[in-house]
Amino acid sequence: MGRPVPIGAAPHPESAIGFTPVAALPTLDAAPLAIVINLVRSGQATTRPELVALTGLSRKVVTQRVDQALSLGLLEDGALAPSSGGRQARTLRFRTRAGHIYSALVGASEFTAAVLDLSGAVIASHHEDWSVETGPEPTMRQVQAAFTALARKTGLDRPWAVGIGVPGPVEFATGRLVAPPIMPGWDGFNVRSWLREHYDAPVWVDNDVNLMALGEWTSGTPRDGRDMLFVKVGTGIGAGLVVRGRLLRGDRGAAGDIGHTHVVDDPSAVCRCGRTGCLEAVAGGWSMLEESARRVSESPYLTKVLEKSGRLTLGEVGKAAVAGDRLALEMIDKRSRRVAETIANLVNFCNPGVVVLGGGVLRTGPRFVDIVSSTVHARCTQLVTAGLTVRAASLDHAEGVVGAGLLANAGLFATAPLSHWVESGSPLGHATTLQRLSAELT
Numbered sequence: 001m002g003r004p005v006p007i008g009a010a011p012h013p014e015s016a017i018g019f020t021p022v023a024a025l026p027t028l029d030a031a032p033l034a035i036v037i038n039l040v041r042s043g044q045a046t047t048r049p050e051l052v053a054l055t056g057l058s059r060k061v062v063t064q065r066v067d068q069a070l071s072l073g074l075l076e077d078g079a080l081a082p083s084s085g086g087r088q089a090r091t092l093r094f095r096t097r098a099g100h101i102y103s104a105l106v107g108a109s110e111f112t113a114a115v116l117d118l119s120g121a122v123i124a125s126h127h128e129d130w131s132v133e134t135g136p137e138p139t140m141r142q143v144q145a146a147f148t149a150l151a152r153k154t155g156l157d158r159p160w161a162v163g164i165g166v167p168g169p170v171e172f173a174t175g176r177l178v179a180p181p182i183m184p185g186w187d188g189f190n191v192r193s194w195l196r197e198h199y200d201a202p203v204w205v206d207n208d209v210n211l212m213a214l215g216e217w218t219s220g221t222p223r224d225g226r227d228m229l230f231v232k233v234g235t236g237i238g239a240g241l242v243v244r245g246r247l248l249r250g251d252r253g254a255a256g257d258i259g260h261t262h263v264v265d266d267p268s269a270v271c272r273c274g275r276t277g278c279l280e281a282v283a284g285g286w287s288m289l290e291e292s293a294r295r296v297s298e299s300p301y302l303t304k305v306l307e308k309s310g311r312l313t314l315g316e317v318g319k320a321a322v323a324g325d326r327l328a329l330e331m332i333d334k335r336s337r338r339v340a341e342t343i344a345n346l347v348n349f350c351n352p353g354v355v356v357l358g359g360g361v362l363r364t365g366p367r368f369v370d371i372v373s374s375t376v377h378a379r380c381t382q383l384v385t386a387g388l389t390v391r392a393a394s395l396d397h398a399e400g401v402v403g404a405g406l407l408a409n410a411g412l413f414a415t416a417p418l419s420h421w422v423e424s425g426s427p428l429g430h431a432t433t434l435q436r437l438s439a440e441l442t
């Protein structure tokens with residue numbers, strides 16, 4: 001069965017994303033068609049004989065379903081398969097451009113919006129600095145404006161689905177924010193409802209770091225299927241854990257919120273969540289900006305930036321570090337060690353195969369990854385570090401939008417939703433039912 005799974009396509013997307021696979025298939029004529037399409041889409045089958053072998057369906061039924069998928073534009077003919085003695089079989093491909101997905105990743109101080117094809121590959125994207133503290137309505141309008149601009153640029157309007165990540169805990173079944181510590185005005189805001197009012201497409205919402213973890217686990221390099229702890233360090237700090245291909249979301253969607261772990265008994269380390277001594281308060285990007293402002297006179301580099309632009313940003317502190325500025329290096333190293341200590345505890349706890357580091361901190365150069373790697377190896381038991389890989393995220397800051405697209409994709413192509421729309425050739429016009437079907441599957 002030959003062909004490698006295309007980049008961006010999960011081999012078993014239903015289990016990878018968190019939709020429970022349906023054991024008993026619906027008794028629909030569409031189900032065999034959905035199965036045939038998904039086997040080709042995931043790369044598990046590339047020819048009609050392989051489909052017969054994998055499904056147990058008769059040759060006649062497979063031929064009919066493949067013809068139907070070809071006429072619906074969801075599959076297409078590829079090259080001739082290598083001969084194994086008999087007649088050469090024509091290979092089949094999933095048409096990744098049959099439709100497209102809109103995806104967005106909203107961070108605390110920036111967001112990215114993208115148009116993806118159905119394999120999860122980015123067709124076009126847009127990135128801008130934006131404070132989530134502006135509130136839900138202005139933020140969502142800004143994301144919508146970015147989608148509109150991307151639609152104009154690519155000619156791709158009417159998305160098949162929308163996936164979005166936000167920097168706070170999300171009630172996954174509804175798409176509602178739940179007591180987000182760093183998003184004033186967002187508590188209870190339903191991101192899915194807002195997007196459903198503006199797009200005739202099903203919408204999936206998750207925590208930003210979860211989606212970064214998912215994007216990296218599915219499409220990152222190297223991709224070896226081992227359990228992954230993903231840690232994002234930017235303005236805030238968060239983690240996502242992928243175990244056996246599934247995201248751990250926790251009972252209320254707050255799993256991985258390590259930024260608010262208590263790490264120091266210091267009443268002066270006041271956190272944005274209202275408590276003191278949190279990891280973010282001593283190691284987050286926002287705490288570094290506060291320290292930069294207090295100590296700017298110690299840094300000729302940052303003094304110049306402040307005089308020129310009137311403000312300091314994390315990007316500028318990162319550039320200062322890369323240029324060798326002593327204050328920037330001191331502030332970053334101090335925070336890196338703090339984060340590394342917490343990561344070491346987490347590694348001892350869950351014994352991942354891979355620790356992936358992402359977020360704005362990567363723009364400060366390789367020091368952060370080096371510090372985390374050496375701390376983890378020094379502090380963790382030999383058993384958990386023996387096969388452990390510690391590396392930087394590999395998708396050039398696109399892992400979050402890739403993960404959001406994969407989440408949306410899974411909501412379209414899980415067997416039950418796909419069986420519902422597949423005979424129309426497109427999910428357009430089926431948004432309400434698809435949203436309901438996927439809610440039943442979560």
Ligand SMILES: [Zn+2]
Pocket residue numbers: 181259260261271272273274275278280281
């Ligand atoms: Zn806190």
